[in-house]
Amino acid sequence: MSAPPEKIPQPTIERLSAYLQCVRLMRAQESATASSSEIARRTGINAAQLRKDLSYFGEFGTPGLGYDLRALEAHLSRIMGLDVERDVLLVGAGNLGRALSSYTGFGRRGFRIVAAFDVDEAKVGTAMGPVRVHHLRELAAVNAELGAEVGVVAVPASAAQVAVDALTAVGVRAILNFAPVTLAARPEITVRNVDLTSQMEILSYYLRST
Amino acid sequence: MSAPPEKIPQPTIERLSAYLQCVRLMRAQESATASSSEIARRTGINAAQLRKDLSYFGEFGTPGLGYDLRALEAHLSRIMGLDVERDVLLVGAGNLGRALSSYTGFGRRGFRIVAAFDVDEAKVGTAMGPVRVHHLRELAAVNAELGAEVGVVAVPASAAQVAVDALTAVGVRAILNFAPVTLAARPEITVRNVDLTSQMEILSYYLRST
């Protein structure tokens, strides 16, 4: 019931997050219920796709009526593992790291940045959002206490692999990487890349021929 | 020769950027040549996939030898439209906007932030990275001069649709959106979403069952 019964397509997982966002918004707008086609319209995802995606995890709708948004939000949250608070280690105290540490969106979804690290002695000891910056060499000691399993890498490309190795060595199992490099990690580690340059290049492709 | 001859799978476009990144790195490490399997190893993408992706655009390799990295970089750059400098309009002068405006990665790939906008009067007139912050209502006037076609949206979710509408109204054709909402835009507008919360939620899914 908590582990998915069959194999879930990876694109499905990525869409679940979009559905959840939509459901939260509709709830905030005082809707109690919605059909798959209403959610489809708002997310830009096909209605049959939505129903199939949900069907991998259970039957959450009522034929003739649609989905109860409160229940659907709860189901999606549980499916995504968002019913647990997650502690997050942030590596990199540059501009991006600072922006991330004061980004309230994470906290609102149960991700709490509990410590920050950098190798630049000038940054060590300074405050960053709600946390203090440690030297990266203290990572093991700090996380021995915290036991965080999520890491964010916001360092230059040349330092990213070191950061990943350090994080995985202290038990981190999921990493959000902002550095523009392909990282090596053991297969049981989940790494997601948020590469701004790459995104811009993809936009550029679609502007071609002008 | 510049327009793709047949229909290119969207995943191919996204991978081209990864190949390009890898090629640049190998070139910086003094390699002159590489086989598809070497690039595959480094990017984590299957070698046959790489060859097929490239084959949509031409024949860039030499059987028995591999790819000349200098030539491959040039081809990939041209394919992605990176042989042209692109002016970028940034909407949102909060923490993230500030981090983006001082991010050097964009400039190095030919994306130049040429103006920034916000609706907060307290921010208007301040400096942000290399540019000054204008009020969003000046967008049309400013871009009449600049003619930028790329926009970055770094505003709260509630303001993002307004920002997108304003950008598209002044001729922007490609948008990088950091706000956690699904945006409506005409189909000829390319929108790419970089939703940090969503990325975290997806990581969370893979941490489930622990």
Added chain:
DNA sequence: GTATGTGAATTTCTTCACAGCA
């Protein structure tokens, strides 16, 4: 021998279309 480029096979994902339920 080595490595490319590619048609064919395979796998994966999406969409259709409808039976069944409220």
Added chain:
DNA sequence: TGCTGTGAAGAAATTCACATAC
């Protein structure tokens, strides 16, 4: 009637495997 859940069909993407070229 209206809408879900889903097997079947269809489309898309990936991988194989090999003829071809250096």
